[in-house]
Amino acid sequence: MERGNNTKCLHLENDEDCNHYGAISYPIYQTATYAHPCVGQSTGYDYSRLQNPTREHLEKYVAQLEGGKEAFALATGMAAITLLFEIFNPGDHIIAEADLYGGSIRLFDNVSRKNGYDFTFLNCAGEDIEKYIKENTKAIYLETPTNPMMNVSDIVAVAKIAKKHNLILIVDNTFLSPYFQNPLKLGADVVIHSGTKFLGGHNDTLAGFIVSDNEAVIEKLRFLIKTTGAGLAPFDSWLMLRGIKTLGVRMERAEKNALEIAKWLKKQKHVTKVYYPGLPEHPGYEVMKNQAKGFGSMITFNMDSDANALKILKEVKLIKFAESLGGVETLITYPTTQTHADVPEEIRLKNGITGSTLRLSTGIEDVDDLIAEFEEVFAQLQ
Numbered sequence: 423m424e425r426g427n428n429t430k431c432l433h434l435e436n437d438e439d440c441n442h443y444g445a446i447s448y449p450i451y452q453t454a455t456y457a458h459p460c461v462g463q464s465t466g467y468d469y470s471r472l473q474n475p476t477r478e479h480l481e482k483y484v485a486q487l488e489g490g491k492e493a494f495a496l497a498t499g500m501a502a503i504t505l506l507f508e509i510f511n512p513g514d515h516i517i518a519e520a521d522l523y524g525g526s527i528r529l530f531d532n533v534s535r536k537n538g539y540d541f542t543f544l545n546c547a548g549e550d551i552e553k554y555i556k557e558n559t560k561a562i563y564l565e566t567p568t569n570p571m572m573n574v575s576d577i578v579a580v581a582k583i584a585k586k587h588n589l590i591l592i593v594d595n596t597f598l599s600p601y602f603q604n605p606l607k608l609g610a611d612v613v614i615h616s617g618t619k620f621l622g623g624h625n626d627t628l629a630g631f632i633v634s635d636n637e638a639v640i641e642k643l644r645f646l647i648k649t650t651g652a653g654l655a656p657f658d659s660w661l662m663l664r665g666i667k668t669l670g671v672r673m674e675r676a677e678k679n680a681l682e683i684a685k686w687l688k689k690q691k692h693v694t695k696v697y698y699p700g701l702p703e704h705p706g707y708e709v710m711k712n713q714a715k716g717f718g719s720m721i722t723f724n725m726d727s728d729a730n731a732l733k734i735l736k737e738v739k740l741i742k743f744a745e746s747l748g749g750v751e752t753l754i755t756y757p758t759t760q761t762h763a764d765v766p767e768e769i770r771l772k773n774g775i776t777g778s779t780l781r782l783s784t785g786i787e788d789v790d791d792l793i794a795e796f797e798e799v800f801a802q803l804q
């Protein structure tokens with residue numbers, strides 16, 4: 423019987439590395455290098471850029487949770503995406519979701535293009551991806567649900583297209599975490615996470631992950647992490663390990679809060695649109711019900727004016743006006759000037775991000791307190 427995801431957050435199925443005096447909390451191996459017994463022999467660890475026991479232990483957990491063969495822990499989510507894109511060559515073409523995390527668009531437009539990669543940005547949830555595949559297309563890059571507009575792509579359907587054309591399907595799974603969605607099991611080749619978000623879960627550590635079951639990709643990544651050197655530090659690896667222990671209970675609780683808040687927002691006269699895939703009227707509801715175990719805790723909503731959106735950001739106290747998401751504290755974000763500031767305005771507007779768009783990452787507070795704060799703030803809107 424396959425173990426459940428909560429158990430997978432706490433125990434490794436195949437834990438051969440158990441010689442640590444029975445320590446329940448895995449030790450932090452705060453060392454840069456390792457002594458060799460003699461020439462030609464190694465303890466298995468030579469230098470912490472290549473590998474470190476604490477980082478390796480964390481990678482085993484993330485691989486186990488995603489159902490991948492191997493995971494790589496990097497310094498940030500962007501470091502993970504940057505490293506992954508080193509597997510491509512100048513002249514390669516990549517089809518990417520148009521409504522991506524702003525940092526990913528910034529990376530692709532400013533760094534990847536400079537390295538000779540060509541991109542086509544598509545609304546992958548709504549367009550015929552196959553029409554845009556060219557001779558030099560090598561990969562499809564998805565987020566589902568997307569950041570911030572919560573568009574849902576059918577991973578199984580896109581994976582079929584990728585397989586047919588021999589493309590690598592990459593899914594940034596940050597918004598749902600491996601607790602709610604496992605793209606590799608749905609046919610994806612590579613999964614990306616910003617560990618900074620749900621996996622860490624406490625708004626205190628930056629981290630990123632690449633998970634894959636594609637041997638060719640894994641081999642390239644093993645060489646690249648050693649060569650480029652953005653592997654996650656031992657102490658940050660330990661913080662991630664600690665965060666992951668409670669991933670399941672945090673995800674469930676935050677999702678419950680999100681559904682209640684989404685329903686409350688829908689009733690407000692100043693709110694013109696609520697994007698939450700857990701609402702049955704969301705166009706991605708059915709697909710998500712099939713491919714994920716939960717709908718997550720990210721809500722995007724539009725206000726009836728920019729002024730009212732700005733007023734909310736100014737007045738919230740318990741809910742923090744901050745970038746980022748996926749932590750135990752509820753955060754509200756203004757994509758236009760924060761996460762998506764570097765996305766050209768015309769693309770932002772095309773994706774549906776306007777000056778009245780707000781993004782909420784619900785935390786694990788008592789939902790009545792969150793709604794009480796919103797009630798107080800909404801009473802001041804014009």
Ligand SMILES: *Cc1c(COP(=O)(O)O)cnc(C)c1O
Pocket residue numbers: 498499500501523525526565569594596597615616617618619628629630
């Ligand atoms: C935050 C985020 C990233 C980048 O991760 P960092 O850890 O901030 O570098 C990538 N993708 C998504 C969907 C994100 O939300």
